[in-house]
Amino acid sequence: MSSTTAAPKLSPERIFTTLFAYQQTFALKASIEVDLFTAIGEGANEPSLLAKRCKVSERGIRILADYMTVQGFLRKENGKYQLTQESAVFLDRRSPACMGSMGNFLADEENVAHFARLAEAVRKGGTASSEGDNSKPLNERWVGFAKAMGPMAVPMAGVLTQMVKSSGEQPIRVLDIAAGHGMYGITVAKNLPNVHVTAMDWPPVLEVAKEHAKAAGVAERYSTVPGSAFDANLGQGYDYVFITNFLHHFDIPTNEMLLRRFCAALKPGGTALTVEFVPNEDRVSPPMAACFSAVMLATTDAGDAYTFAEYERMHRAAGFKTCTLHHVPDLPEQIVSAEK
Amino acid sequence: MSSTTAAPKLSPERIFTTLFAYQQTFALKASIEVDLFTAIGEGANEPSLLAKRCKVSERGIRILADYMTVQGFLRKENGKYQLTQESAVFLDRRSPACMGSMGNFLADEENVAHFARLAEAVRKGGTASSEGDNSKPLNERWVGFAKAMGPMAVPMAGVLTQMVKSSGEQPIRVLDIAAGHGMYGITVAKNLPNVHVTAMDWPPVLEVAKEHAKAAGVAERYSTVPGSAFDANLGQGYDYVFITNFLHHFDIPTNEMLLRRFCAALKPGGTALTVEFVPNEDRVSPPMAACFSAVMLATTDAGDAYTFAEYERMHRAAGFKTCTLHHVPDLPEQIVSAEK
DSSP states (O other): OOTTOSSOOOOTHHHHHHHTHHHHHHHHHHHHHTTHHHHHHTTOOSHHHHHHHHTSOHHHHHHHHHHHHHTTSEEEETTEEEEOHHHHHHTSTTSTTOOGGGHHHHTOHHHHHHHHTHHHHHHHTSOSSSOOOTTSOOHHHHHHHHHHSHHHHHHHHHHHHHHSOOOSSSOEEEEEETOTTOHHHHHHHHHOTTEEEEEEEOHHHHHHHHHHHHHTTOGGGEEEEESOTTTSOOOSOEEEEEEESOGGGSOHHHHHHHHHHHHHHEEEEEEEEEEEOOOOTTSSOSHHHHHHHHHHHHHSSSOOOOOHHHHHHHHHHTTOSOOEEEOOTTSSOEEEEEEO | OOTTOSSOOOOTHHHHHHHTHHHHHHHHHHHHHTTHHHHHHTTOOSHHHHHHHHTSOHHHHHHHHHHHHHTTSEEEETTEEEEOHHHHHHTSTTSTTOOGGGHHHHTOHHHHHHHHTHHHHHHHTSOSSSOOOTTSOOHHHHHHHHHHSHHHHHHHHHHHHHHSOOOSSSOEEEEEETOTTOHHHHHHHHHOTTEEEEEEEOHHHHHHHHHHHHHTTOGGGEEEEESOTTTSOOOSOEEEEEEESOGGGSOHHHHHHHHHHHHHHEEEEEEEEEEEOOOOTTSSOSHHHHHHHHHHHHHSSSOOOOOHHHHHHHHHHTTOSOOEEEOOTTSSOEEEEEEO
16 A cells, blocks of 8 residues: 555556446537537636536536546636647637537447447457448438548548649549548649549438538539449549548458459559558557457448558459558558559 | 657547547457456467357457457467456456456446436436436346446455454444445455444345355344435444445435434444545546546436535534545545544
């Protein structure tokens, strides 16, 4: 019990904290939902002021704000709350980089319910839900994704922009597979005026992407192909195909088949740019990419976070000539580029 | 992008990780459920061996074991998994200190469902569920608690043992309020042969405590009072009353009323020992005690993690002469002792 003991005492605290970790998710979601961060950003810095501003109980918001302080998303001094730099940039609704909407997908009822059945998925080797086949339209799910996850894509879309070779005046044609919110292609088009994007997804999802394209002022260089990557008429002669957070939903033979289709849509010398969670060969690093395998186990029939060696084999089998891994610093995902 | 940049780059990674934190909970629960830690402890150290031993799919257990490695509950070297010291002691079912059962209460369906409605609780100032009044019998819930949470109590029960003055031969009578699993009183009785415990709880919960008392060999010094702390006939003349993880379920006026009842059951000079999550006056430290307020907001009508100043006022108002806070190192809870 002495504080001079050298070795840290073995404690079950981390097990307790992990079994309570779901509370961190729901507390952040609740904070976003009642607009706690925006309210503090606007100057409501005490429970009584926050209760009025957020239209909630004073007791409830005091407990929530204290919890978010313990989690490091707020600071509290002399009973008054302040935003941290992180929450001011990413959680205050007035910030252009606000990512609050992400909770509506990452921790939606369906994802949580799938994970709650993880033991069943481990027994079976795939999701315990009946909706794990992502070749079938799951419109509600992917419209939800498209509405929630756009802000998360913007930093990586900046990196993609740098990888698109756009010197000269001639048009560059980009095919954006399962575009979702569309923010990868849209951001590239916004930055590079000679880029024309063809976005492919199910029709209700494309409606969200089209709204985003309009808001970004690139609607005139944005066309759409309704359908699935499995059977839509993708066209051909593209300079680039973007395959963003898509291949992780499927098994390796399916991905090889899909990559053959995407390769066929490229012009000779065209490039496929795949944005993915790519764990190292040990499959336990880096943390976010490695953990993503479990998300695929819980929510899909046969998806996975594939290593670069696996992506390389898939691309080669699909007819690509080269395959290169680009480490992207500071982001959880990486880019695999492959030339036809 | 350079690794020599001094200031850490602002990233939404922690927000992403927090919105996925529920996955840590369910992955640990699933690992306990399929007996992953015991299997590795017994020598099944590769996916193929684990699949056989745990009767699950090889793909599923590979992904789960990798996830638990990232979370630091396992080690992986050259493709082979090993237990950490923490998981060997607290998560291998063969270990006497195994706490695996805790997940069945801390992350049970009901607790998760209550937390998923936290925004509603913040608006209302109390749980969004209809089961937040803990003066009413919630037998299924508290039988689940009693079966799951016993191991968590044992270290603190050792500290309580040290606080019971048991020199001499004469019997020491302990009243254990809302005893649950009973492990506080039972452990003290096991260590101190002149202690007699009277455990109070609802009848189905007492059945669990009686089994534990029998298993610990103290059944002959263990009697029970069925009912609730609000209306059971508690008796009188006790040397000690144990009030463990109980007062946090209620508001301050209710606790004062309850403490008056407990005080009346003590002999003059008797001592109430309250085990509780006691945050500091800032209400944002230490982390686990401070976070416990949110658990009470999500799951009870009016409970809270009270500060020592609040406990002191409650005890004084209830007629206790003294009130002292005992910091317990290395455990998330503390002890408030009060003499009649």
